[in-house]
Amino acid sequence: xxxxxxxxxxxxxxxxxxxxxxxxxxxxxxxxxxxxxxxxxxxxxxxxxxxxxxxxxxxxxxxxxxxxxxxxxxxxxxxxxxxxxxxxxxxxxxxxxxxxxxxxxxxxxxxxx
Amino acid sequence: xxxxxxxxxxxxxxxxxxxxxxxxxxxxxxxxxxxxxxxxxxxxxxxxxxxxxxxxxxxxxxxxxxxxxxxxxxxxxxxxxxxxxxxxxxxxxxxxxxxxxxxxxxxxxxxxxxx
Numbered sequence: 001x002x003x004x005x006x007x008x009x010x011x012x013x014x015x016x017x018x019x020x021x022x023x024x025x026x027x028x029x030x031x032x033x034x035x036x037x038x039x040x041x042x043x044x045x046x047x048x049x050x051x052x053x054x055x056x057x058x059x060x061x062x063x064x065x066x067x068x069x070x071x072x073x074x075x076x077x078x079x080x081x082x083x084x085x086x087x088x089x090x091x092x093x094x095x096x097x098x099x100x101x102x103x104x105x106x107x108x109x110x111x112x113x
Numbered sequence: 114x115x116x117x118x119x120x121x122x123x124x125x126x127x128x129x130x131x132x133x134x135x136x137x138x139x140x141x142x143x144x145x146x147x148x149x150x151x152x153x154x155x156x157x158x159x160x161x162x163x164x165x166x167x168x169x170x171x172x173x174x175x176x177x178x179x180x181x182x183x184x185x186x187x188x189x190x191x192x193x194x195x196x197x198x199x200x201x202x203x204x205x206x207x208x209x210x211x212x213x214x215x216x217x218x219x220x221x222x223x224x225x226x227x228x
Contacts, residue, residue: 004155031214042203042219044115050214088156092215100211103156 003027004104006089012110013079021087021107022073029091029102032065032072037106038085046087047074079111116140117220119204125226126194134189134223136204144210145187146217147179150201162187163210194227201225 005024013019023032031050035043047058049065049072056063063074072091076083086106093100117138126132138145147159161169162181176198178190187204204220 031216033216035219040222040224042115042117042119042222045216045218048216090217095211100161100215101158101217105155 004089004091004102006087006104006107008107009105010108010110012112015079015081015111015113017079019076019079019083019109020073021075021109022071023089023091023104024071025091025102026070027091027102028069028094030069030094031092032063033090033092033101034061034063034072034074035088035090036085037088043088076109079109081111081113084109084111115218115220117204117206117218119202119220119223121223122221123224123226125228126191127228128194128196130194131190131192133191134202134204134225136187136189136220138185138187138204138206138218138220140206140218142206142208142218143184144207144212144215145181145184146205146207146210147177147187147189148203148205150203150222156203160189161210168210191225194225196227199225199227 034046037043047063052069053067054065060077088106089104120135144163149157158171159173160179180188201222203222205217207215207217
């Protein structure tokens with residue numbers, strides 16, 4: 001079935017550093033979603049991307065929908081301790097491709113003060 | 114607040130118990146989903162309901178039984194579970210399943226422990 005690969009699997013950064021993570025697949029997606037999950041909570045939507053090439057920001061977060069429609073990246077600028085969590089990407093497959101949303105395994109982010 | 118609530122937040126049950134998880138969405142959506150999240154694994158889709166009709170059962174064992182009485186409420190009935198069923202159970206909703214430019218919104222989850 002369709003799979004999403006996320007990299008890196010985990011990262012440790014210093015407070016104030018910028019962060020970049022990405023999500024890739026061999027399949028084409030119509031929508032890319034980025035979520036953040038903190039311990040004991042459900043994933044919270046950060047950014048939704050609906051068009052190839054689209055670049056969208058939400059505060060210090062910026063995400064882009066790859067022009068091939070097979071990848072997306074998320075950048076966090078000037079990281080702070082509350083950025084700690086697991087970041088998931090999710091892609092919505094075109095109609096007729098079975099399971100509509102596919103989730104990546106997540107990137108675990110740790111921010112050192 | 115994402116507009117999706119789940120109760121209870123935590124549940125401990127024995128293997129012979131019967132319990133139910135509840136999900137409610139206040140977003141006016143028509144599709145609702147159950148996911149299982151185990152440690153160090155990607156989210157596993159369990160069930161999808163679209164306009165109250167079940168459209169997907171992702172080979173889930175029959176000891177999990179979903180119910181969707183209306184577009185705003187979704188239940189997951191549990192009976193004779195196994196310890197390996199311990200996980201975080203997440204509910205999500207979207208405007209429609211397999212719609213165009215859909216976005217899923219998640220509840221906070223129910224942390225289930227089966228003893």
